[in-house]
Amino acid sequence: xxxxxxxxxxxxxxxxxxxxxxxxxxxxxxxxxxxxxxxxxxxxxxxxxxxxxxxxxxxxxxxxxxxxxxxxxxxxxxxxxxxxxxxxxxxxxxxxxxxxxxxxxxxxxxxxxxxxxxxxxxxxxxxxxxxxxxxxxxxxxxxxxxxxxxxxxxxxxxxxxxxxxxxxxxxxxxxxxxxxxxxxxxxxxxxxxxxxxxxxxxxxxxxxxxxxxxxxxxxxxxxxxxxxxxxxxxxxxxxxxxxxxxxxxxxxxxxxxxxxxxxxxxxxxxxxxxxxxxxxxxxxxxxxxxxxxxxxxxxxxxxxxxxxxxxxxxxx
Amino acid sequence: xxxxxxxxxxxxxxxxxxxxxxxxxxxxxxxxxxxxxxxxxxxxxxxxxxxxxxxxxxxxxxxxxxxxxxxxxxxxxxxxxxxxxxxxxxxxxxxxxxxxxxxxxxxxxxxxxxxxxxxxxxxxxxxxxxxxxxxxxxxxxxxxxxxxxxxxxxxxxxxxxxxxxxxxxxxxxxxxxxxxxxxxxxxxxxxxxxxxxxxxxxxxxxxxxxxxxxxxxxxxxxxxxxxxxxxxxxxxxxxxxxxxxxxxxxxxxxxxxxxxxxxxxxxxxxxxxxxxxxxxxxxxxxxxxxxxxxxxxxxxxxxxxxxxxxxxxxxxxxxxxxxxxxxxxxxxxxxxxxxxxxxxxxxxxxxxxxxxxxxxxxxxxxxxxxxxxxxxxxxxxxxxxxxxxxxxxxxxxxxxxxxxxxxxxxxxxxxxxxxxxxxxxxxxxxxxxxxxxxxxxxxxxxxxxxxxxxxxxxxxxxxxxxxxxxxxxxxxxxxxxxxxxxxxxxxxxxxxxx
Numbered sequence: 001x002x003x004x005x006x007x008x009x010x011x012x013x014x015x016x017x018x019x020x021x022x023x024x025x026x027x028x029x030x031x032x033x034x035x036x037x038x039x040x041x042x043x044x045x046x047x048x049x050x051x052x053x054x055x056x057x058x059x060x061x062x063x064x065x066x067x068x069x070x071x072x073x074x075x076x077x078x079x080x081x082x083x084x085x086x087x088x089x090x091x092x093x094x095x096x097x098x099x100x101x102x103x104x105x106x107x108x109x110x111x112x113x114x115x116x117x118x119x120x121x122x123x124x125x126x127x128x129x130x131x132x133x134x135x136x137x138x139x140x141x142x143x144x145x146x147x148x149x150x151x152x153x154x155x156x157x158x159x160x161x162x163x164x165x166x167x168x169x170x171x172x173x174x175x176x177x178x179x180x181x182x183x184x185x186x187x188x189x190x191x192x193x194x195x196x197x198x199x200x201x202x203x204x205x206x207x208x209x210x211x212x213x214x215x216x217x218x219x220x221x222x223x224x225x226x227x228x229x230x231x232x233x234x235x236x237x238x239x240x241x242x243x244x245x246x247x248x249x250x251x252x253x254x255x256x257x258x259x260x261x262x263x264x265x266x267x268x269x270x271x272x273x274x275x276x277x278x279x280x281x282x283x284x285x286x287x288x289x290x291x292x293x294x295x296x297x298x299x300x301x302x303x304x305x306x307x308x309x310x311x312x313x314x315x316x
Numbered sequence: 317x318x319x320x321x322x323x324x325x326x327x328x329x330x331x332x333x334x335x336x337x338x339x340x341x342x343x344x345x346x347x348x349x350x351x352x353x354x355x356x357x358x359x360x361x362x363x364x365x366x367x368x369x370x371x372x373x374x375x376x377x378x379x380x381x382x383x384x385x386x387x388x389x390x391x392x393x394x395x396x397x398x399x400x401x402x403x404x405x406x407x408x409x410x411x412x413x414x415x416x417x418x419x420x421x422x423x424x425x426x427x428x429x430x431x432x433x434x435x436x437x438x439x440x441x442x443x444x445x446x447x448x449x450x451x452x453x454x455x456x457x458x459x460x461x462x463x464x465x466x467x468x469x470x471x472x473x474x475x476x477x478x479x480x481x482x483x484x485x486x487x488x489x490x491x492x493x494x495x496x497x498x499x500x501x502x503x504x505x506x507x508x509x510x511x512x513x514x515x516x517x518x519x520x521x522x523x524x525x526x527x528x529x530x531x532x533x534x535x536x537x538x539x540x541x542x543x544x545x546x547x548x549x550x551x552x553x554x555x556x557x558x559x560x561x562x563x564x565x566x567x568x569x570x571x572x573x574x575x576x577x578x579x580x581x582x583x584x585x586x587x588x589x590x591x592x593x594x595x596x597x598x599x600x601x602x603x604x605x606x607x608x609x610x611x612x613x614x615x616x617x618x619x620x621x622x623x624x625x626x627x628x629x630x631x632x633x634x635x636x637x638x639x640x641x642x643x644x645x646x647x648x649x650x651x652x653x654x655x656x657x658x659x660x661x662x663x664x665x666x667x668x669x670x671x672x673x674x675x676x677x678x679x680x681x682x683x684x685x686x687x688x689x690x691x692x693x694x695x696x697x698x699x700x701x702x703x704x705x706x707x708x709x710x711x712x713x714x715x716x717x718x719x720x721x722x723x724x725x726x727x728x729x730x731x732x733x734x735x736x737x738x739x740x741x742x743x744x745x746x747x748x749x750x751x752x753x754x755x756x757x758x759x760x761x762x763x764x765x766x767x768x769x770x771x772x773x774x775x776x777x778x779x780x781x782x783x784x785x786x787x788x789x790x791x792x793x794x795x796x797x798x799x800x801x802x803x804x805x806x807x808x809x810x811x812x813x814x
Contacts, residue, residue: 002589006602095565099577099584103390110391155602252602310602 001100001155007311008097009156010163013147015090016109017164019083019116020140021171022073023133025051028178028205030129032198033066044069050178053081067126075120083136084120087113102150105143112139137207158248162306165248169241170299173292175206176228199224206236225288226280238295239275245302246272252310263305271298335373337759338365347491347750348762349414360417360810367525368412368760380411380755383521392513392571408803409514411522414752414765414785418532421781421809424487424495427679428769429777430669432483435500435656436773437672439479442655443472453671454664457688461739462661463709464503464654466617468624472641472652475548476774479650482541482612483771484508484784488682489750496682496747498766500665502649502657504614507784508537508770509572512579514806530811532781537770538579541612544774545580548646549609556609559583559599561590563615563631573614587615592635597645610646617651659708659742660686683745687738696734696743700727703743705734718794720746749794752805754787764788766796767807782807 025047033043045064048057053072056079061068076082080089091113098106115135119125125132144164151157179202199219203209208227211234216223231237246268250257253265260266283291343351350361357365368376387406416424441448442465448454459465484505486498511534519526542558549556562573564586577584589599590608598605613620619629624637639645655661663684666677685692685703696703700719707715717730734741751762769783785805786796796802 001602002583002585003600003602004586004589005583092565095570095574098574099560099582101578103578106391107389111389114388159602 001159003311005097005100006156006159007307008093009100009160010306010311012090012093012097012109013160013164014167015086015093016112016140016143017167018081018171019086019090019112020137020143021168021175022051022081022083022086023136023140024171024175024205025178026070026073026129027133027137028175028202029069030066030133031201031205032179041065047178048072050174051081053079070126070129074116074125084116087116097156100156102146104150105146108139108142108146112143115139155252158251159310162245162248162252165241165245166299166303168236169238169245170296172206172228172236172238172241173295175202176225177289177292178202203227208234208236222280222284225283229283230275230278230280239272242268242272242275249306262309264302264309267298267302267305271302334369335371335758336368336376336755338369338753341753341760341762343751343762345491346748346762346764347489347493349489349750349752349765351753361415363529364413364415364525376411376755377758379522383409383411383517386517386520387513390513390517392510392517407510407798408789409517410754410763410787410789410803410805411518412753412755412760413518413525413806413808414767414782415808415810416782417810418812420495421532424679424769425779427497427677428485428771428779430673430675430678431485431497431500431665432480432771432773432777434665434669434672435483435502436478436480438661438668439502439650439653439656440477441672443469443652448668448671451671453667454661455688457739458658458660458664459655462655462658464617464652464657466625466652466654468637469641469652472650473643474650475550475643475646478548478773480653480656481544481548481648481650481773483773484768485771487679487767487769487783488747489767491748491750494680495767496680497665498682499659499662500657501768502653503616504649505768505770506569506572506614507768507786508780509575510804511770511780511782511784511807512537513575514804518806530813532809532811534780534782537780538576540772540774540778540780541576542580542582544772544778545610545612545646545648547774548648550643550646552644553607553609557607558610558612559585559608561585561587561611561613561615563587563619567614569614576612587631587633590633590636592633592639595639595642595644597633597636597639608645610648612648617654620647620651659684659706660688660739661708663742682747685743687734687741687743692743693734693738696741697731700731700743702746704746705730705741705743708740708742718746747794749788752785752787754789754805756791761791763791764794764796765805781809 029043029047041064044066048054048064048069051073057072060076060078061072072079072082074083077085079085091109094101094106094109119132147157147160179198196219199221200209203212203224206228212224212227215227215231227234227237229238232239234240246257249264249268253262255261255265257269260269341351341355343353343355350358350365352358384406387409392406438448442459446459449456449459480502482505484501484507486501487495488498489495515534545558546556558580559582560573560577562570562584564570567573574584583599585599590597591600591605592598593605597608597611599608615631618626620632621634621636622629622632623634640647640651662681663686666681669675669677685696687693687696703719705717705719717726719727749764749766752765753760754763765785765787767783767785770780772778785807787803787805788794788796788801789803790801793801
């Protein structure tokens, strides 16, 4: 397929995945801050920090508040990672590759974008954020479903899934990180009932609570981290995403797992193997935040190598 | 129509109170496509009028809103400028279809096929011996001053001898009820995607209107298009690789480029995706370069190749024309067809049909005065307030003056334009375009329409049944262009019952 179109599909799926996950970030923070009284500002500040856009935020907003952060992360077009911006980019990319997509897929993406755009001036998005962010998540599911149900699972689809899985792996790790930041000032709470219920809400935001219960039963911070990072079967767990990303890459290149013939295969294969042979004690010893930080760096390297290998224009 | 049908119609109107005021629909002296001058439904469309009359109050409006919503969701938009939201517009769509009976359609179809065969022979002649000039049927100055003639292509033999593969011919019906050819669009005619999408929206939002009626399908167009494109591939390519070449997402017809590529299952490429390698055109893919055999190009001749045509073009492919002239890639339409897409050349089509085919023209032209002709020019200058003045070499409605609706100053300005460059102007009588009932607020009112059928010239000639009906939504307006308050309608060719 055309390099330019492969690039567009890769990014279209990354951006829809990102939009959905920003909604999950906000959702987990809403859950965690309810009933916390006067610590609110710090929690929302932590969320901005986690997304990495704190400088941009402070340029446009005088103070941190729930409303300001939600506006910044959801509707602010000057923030390239806001839900609305992500959907705009996803849609632009879809338009660049529209002939490769099914018409239903384009239609659902278009509706997703129009819904968020039209909610920008609707007070309900701020007043009843749970309803709004639930809709956003539903749209995310719809996109996943329509992509997998209406698009041939060939090269184009694999580029899309590669993009979506790299993005999801990154974002699930960041959802864990949100909790890490929130934990810092309240170190005394660790292990208390407040702490436990917060880990439960975090799982919920990754749609993972029920699946976690089946796997581990009772909630413990370490096992939550283990589940979200290392579970082999849960579709939002980092290990699962990395493994699926590798499978898509190998379908594209025709390579096989266990060896490599190019840079993306090498980096992604190495990361997949690392997650397969990792246990949570090692992660905790290294420190969760440090581990996630270095993991995100590796994901970026993989993204760069995919770009160089497939998307950069070959010379004549 | 039998008297019984009339009485049924009348009783329906009374029982529902006729919320759309169809009973008092006024054709205002124009030829209306649905009603006769006395307000009776035309033969064949009684069922449609019955169904419209039996709709409860507000029903048509509700369906119209649903259709608008569908169009927005489907992203069927035009006119994209800039990057952000809100720059794409929906092209207004009116739910009441324009109906043609199959018998009349077959007549139009025969006329168009005849016309397109003659035009193709004319273009081929222009790039070879120019017999039609040597035989003094067409004056020589017409070619010497033609903007669309590309001298670089003299002697070119496009694959299968076809130049104008895709044509959109604009038709209008006058108040005499006759359908006339208004102009031939032989370069990159657009709009066919709306024909297909309008039908789909119509089926989604108003299936009841179709029930029990046999309407010729338009959905086969992409299949026919692909068949034609494969047919004209260079002889050396066994399994031809067909692509659609677009100027990119900011082009006003980008939606259509995507739509056609998607419906045919071929790649949509931009100039930057293509490169010349080893004497062939190739596209850059995730697995290296891949050869391209047929390019359905939606960029104008001038922009195809910066080496040969416009040097500032960034939309085309450097070296493309050399590959084309070597017969290693097919271009659709062939470059240089613009020589026939000229309103002065248009006036000679009746003579061309006689000259090349030895046939009489089936579908008439609108009478046209050539300002380059002394006698015609004299008439035009004297009657400018009654005539429509058109530049010969523009498309899309640019530079047109409607005499009866223009000011004295404008008349004077055009007199001067004509006298300074007579070759570049033609004049036609102001036509009273036919109308079709259109939803305007609470009731139906007549709005003027034209019709653009799409003609594919491959192994045989295929014409999409009906075509695109454009409607001037502004009251009294004759301008159907999307940029000036135009919209569109679904066009039905109703199959004969037997």
